[in-house]
Amino acid sequence: MSARAQLPFRLHHYGWIVDDQEVNRRFYEEVVGLPLIATWTEVEMIGDTEYALSHTFYGLADGSALAFFQMADPGAQERFNTSIAPTPMRHIALKVDRETQDAVRDRLAEAGYAEPETFVVDHGYCVSLYTVDPNGLQLEFTVDHPEMERINAKRLRTAHADLARWLGGDHRSNNEWRVPGA
Numbered sequence: 001m002s003a004r005a006q007l008p009f010r011l012h013h014y015g016w017i018v019d020d021q022e023v024n025r026r027f028y029e030e031v032v033g034l035p036l037i038a039t040w041t042e043v044e045m046i047g048d049t050e051y052a053l054s055h056t057f058y059g060l061a062d063g064s065a066l067a068f069f070q071m072a073d074p075g076a077q078e079r080f081n082t083s084i085a086p087t088p089m090r091h092i093a094l095k096v097d098r099e100t101q102d103a104v105r106d107r108l109a110e111a112g113y114a115e116p117e118t119f120v121v122d123h124g125y126c127v128s129l130y131t132v133d134p135n136g137l138q139l140e141f142t143v144d145h146p147e148m149e150r151i152n153a154k155r156l157r158t159a160h161a162d163l164a165r166w167l168g169g170d171h172r173s174n175n176e177w178r179v180p181g182a
Contacts, residue, residue: 011064013057014092017080018068018135021054027134028066031111032104034058037065051076060094068135091138093128101129101141124177125151145177 018024028034037059043052052072057065071077096104108118108131118131125148129141145151155162162174 013065013067093140
């Protein structure tokens with residue numbers, strides 16, 4: 001990346017389609033703890049077709065949001081539905097501190113979310129709490145390692161070489177922070 005290239009400032013929002021805005025609201029507000037900060041009800045042209053939809057936003061501390069759409073027409077809802085079986089490879093990760101992660105874990109347990117849908121993984125460079133929302137979206141609540149700046153600096157120095165090594169067939173781990181078996 002050139003020195004002149006500019007990075008985005010932050011996540012603005014991450015959009016997802018949902019089948020039930022109220023079930024979604026209860027999960028994100030009452031279980032996860034994100035406030036509903038806006039609801040837009042719109043009639044919008046997508047391609048050459050007009051669609052009525054609702055669009056809700058749940059706020060994050062940095063001003064970004066998670067956004068959820070529901071189409072008024074069931075046929076349109078089905079056409080735009082992005083859900084497939086939950087997978088940890090399709091997820092959104094939210095950076096939190098330990099206290100926030102613990103509070104989310106407690107609220108998930110109180111709301112009946114348990115393994116296998118809700119679990120913790122110690123990646124070494126971070127500890128992540130995973131769960132699946134009512135729409136099949138995998139969420140990750142991540143607490144960074146205390147030395148994350150040093151870890152990130154090391155990965156930055158070797159990022160291109162690490163990728164070339166992996167693409168060349170050497171698939172050994174370069175994660176010296178992960179505890180084996182964790």
